[in-house]
Amino acid sequence: DAGITQSPRYKITETGRQVTLMCHQTWSHSYMFWYRQDLGHGLRLIYYSAAADITDKGEVPDGYVVSRSKTENFPLTLESATRSQTSVYFCASTTGGELFFGEGSRLTVL
């Protein structure tokens, strides 16, 4: 089915481990985004991508790495997870109008 899917939906990891959150969209949207949602902060932009091989930092990029080798995939990697990265992560995509969101990945760093 067409849409935007995130995996895993839930992840528990330990401080210092590497974690990758996957995002896949089937619409061939050029723009993709990663946001984190924390109580009291709403959604904050981590990274975004305007097209394959083009990525740019958002508001809170430290501690995260992204890549966009294919238009449909936009993985987010935490190279060495910290407790402050415990959050709900949302991937989104658009052609420039409505932003479509995935269901979210809830990450807990112990």
Add this chain to the structure above:
Amino acid sequence: GEDVEQSLFLSVREGDSSVINCTYTDSSSTYLYWYKQEPGAGLQLLTYIFSNMDMKQDQRLTVLLNKKDKHLSLRIADTQTGDSAIYFCAEKAGRRALTFGSGTRLQVQP
């Protein structure tokens, strides 16, 4: 940078109207959005308004924009228990990434 502010909580009785308010700082905002987030889910677009409009109505939803005061509101008529959710205001100003408010939790009491 851009800033979007919302009150955190609103409680109404079923059948009443709900009004959720939002203020933003970027005078070059071109689009303003309202997104709804139900528990455990991603955000879904409810409605949006162009910055050259001052009102938009869509069934039970009315969006008012006061561009001079940089104030946006969402009115939900005849609020139902199914409207209980978090409502996010967001704005876009030229670049593709939206800036979100912290969200307003709407609680509808039967």
